[in-house]
Amino acid sequence: MSVKLTINGVEHELDDPDMPILWALRDVLGLTGTKFGCGEALCGACTVHIDGQPVRSCVTPVKRAAGKTVTTIEGLHDHPLQRAWIELGVPQCGYCQAGQIMTAAALLASTPDPTDDEIDHAMAGNLCRCGTYVRIRAAIHKAAK
Amino acid sequence: MKRALWFAALTACSAPTPQHAPDRAAESRALFGRVAAVLTSPRCVNCHPADDSPRQGDMHMLHDPPVVRGPDDRGIPALRCTTCHQEANAELARIPGAPDWHLAPIEMAWLGKTPSEICTQLVDPARNGNRTLAAIEDHLAHDPLVAWGWAPGADRATPPGTQADAAAAFQAWVDSGAVCP
Numbered sequence: 001m002s003v004k005l006t007i008n009g010v011e012h013e014l015d016d017p018d019m020p021i022l023w024a025l026r027d028v029l030g031l032t033g034t035k036f037g038c039g040e041a042l043c044g045a046c047t048v049h050i051d052g053q054p055v056r057s058c059v060t061p062v063k064r065a066a067g068k069t070v071t072t073i074e075g076l077h078d079h080p081l082q083r084a085w086i087e088l089g090v091p092q093c094g095y096c097q098a099g100q101i102m103t104a105a106a107l108l109a110s111t112p113d114p115t116d117d118e119i120d121h122a123m124a125g126n127l128c129r130c131g132t133y134v135r136i137r138a139a140i141h142k143a144a145k
Numbered sequence: 146m147k148r149a150l151w152f153a154a155l156t157a158c159s160a161p162t163p164q165h166a167p168d169r170a171a172e173s174r175a176l177f178g179r180v181a182a183v184l185t186s187p188r189c190v191n192c193h194p195a196d197d198s199p200r201q202g203d204m205h206m207l208h209d210p211p212v213v214r215g216p217d218d219r220g221i222p223a224l225r226c227t228t229c230h231q232e233a234n235a236e237l238a239r240i241p242g243a244p245d246w247h248l249a250p251i252e253m254a255w256l257g258k259t260p261s262e263i264c265t266q267l268v269d270p271a272r273n274g275n276r277t278l279a280a281i282e283d284h285l286a287h288d289p290l291v292a293w294g295w296a297p298g299a300d301r302a303t304p305p306g307t308q309a310d311a312a313a314a315f316q317a318w319v320d321s322g323a324v325c326p
Contacts, residue, residue, distance in 0.1 A: 040238040041229035042210065054228050059235045103223050110222035122223035125210040 005065045007031070008075030017063035021055075022046045024062050025072060033073040033098050037127075044126030047099040048072045054106040073098040080143040081105055088139045092130035100126050104140050113144050173324035179314040181260035181326075186304035188294035192247075195254035203302060205256065218248040234298030241301070243293035250274065264325035278319045286312035 003017045007029065014024050025031040025048070034057060037045030041056035048057045049071040050064065076082060081101050084090075091097045100123070107114055107122040114122070119137050128136070183189065191200040197214040198207050215221040220228065230246035249255075252272045255263050266272040273281060285291055286308065295303050304311065 041235075041240055044210075047228075053225060054223055056229050059229065059238045059240055060231060064231065107223035118221075121213050121221055124212065125224050125228065 003062050003066045005062070005068055005070060007070045008072060014062050017066070018061050020058055021048065021060050021062055021065060021070065022057035025057065031072055031074055035095055035098055037096065037099070042125075042127075043096065043099075044103060045096045045099040047102040047126065049102060049106060052106065052109060054103050071102075073102060076101065076105060079105060081108065081139065084139040084142040088135050088142065090132055090135040090139050092132055096126065096128045096130075097132075100128065100136055104136070104143070107140070108144060114140065169322060170324045173318060173321035174326040176314065176318040176321050177260065177264050177324070177326055180311070180318055181263060183294075183304040183306070183311045183314070184255060184263055185260065186294065186302075188297055188301065188304055190256040193249040193253055193255035195251065195256060197251075199248055200256065214248055214251070218250055219246075234293075234296075236298055239299045241293065241298055244289045246290065261326045268323060268325065278323060282312055282315050282319065285315050 001017055003014050005012055005014070007025070008031075012029065014028065016024075019028075022034060022036060025034050026036070034048055035045040036058060037043035039058050041059045044056065046056055046058040047054050049055070049069075050060070051068050052071075055064075079101070081104050085097065085101060090100075103123055103126050104119075107119065111118055111122075116137065119140050123133075123136065123140075187200075187203045187205060191202075191205060194200055199212065199214075200206060201208050210224075212220055212224055212226070215225075220226045226246045226248075229240060231240070231242040232244045233242050234240070235242055253266065253274065255266070258266075267281060268278070270276065276284065292308050295308050297303060306314075
């Protein structure tokens with residue numbers, strides 16, 4: 001049974017309802033901005049939104065997004081977070097940053113001016129092996145202004 | 146010797162005295178022990194903590210990643226329980242899942258408590274979600290998140306018996322007078 005869903009404003013029909021969304025994005029649709037990190041929802045690199053809620057796409061089956069809207073890093077167009085990320089030079093290797101920005105975008109959508117604690121709690125599931133956490137937090141504050 | 150045998154026979158045939166009558170309260174307390182064996186299972190208490198962090202594993206380790214309870218017991222906006230937990234176990238990733246994955250409200254905390262303390266909470270509407278005992282039995286028997294305890298995936302240990310056994314034990318305890326240990 002195929003699944004109809006909207007990804008970054010474009011309607012798609014996917015054949016395998018049990019395929020992880022990450023596989024569909026990268027291997028079927030060629031949207032490679034979302035990264036594979038751990039494959040166990042432990043690092044946050046694969047974070048996308050379903051109807052505005054962040055999910056780990058490596059473990060989320062396509063069927064969960066049936067009839068819903070998926071937003072990936074490619075769907076954030078000139079988002080304040082992306083501008084702040086560039087201005088502050090947040091990334092080092094950059095591999096985790098798409099997931100970091102997607103989680104931060106969900107945070108700002110619900111909490112427009114978050115405190116340090118709110119940022120730390122919200123971002124706790126997104127790992128950065130380069131240790132860019134201080135710049136990530138600063139960029140979230142900058143985007144919130 | 147003959148006298149001793151006669152006395153023994155007489156004693157054995159005597160009607161029970163009041164002090165040998167069944168102690169209904171003791172029976173009820175004992176029946177709760179069967180319920181408590183389920184409720185104190187790691188699969189149950191790990192999501193009934195007295196603080197803001199779920200636990201995981203049989204040693205009740207703090208949840209990793211370090212998530213927090215949030216105002217609705219389902220996480221915070223950018224890090225919900227359902228950010229990772231699906232409606233079914235994700236076997237390859239070993240992530241447990243069931244419909245409406247969430248923590249029990251903090252007033253229903255069981256982790257670290259004795260069966261007696263848990264029982265006292267269960268019969269207190271202020272600490273049982275304002276449920277009747279019948280509603281608790283129904284929750285125990287039919288809630289999909291409770292059912293997950295007996296099908297937790299990976300190599301996780303399950304509570305004793307089955308979900309139906311647990312509901313039957315709870316009902317037997319209710320029928321016996323619902324006396325707490």
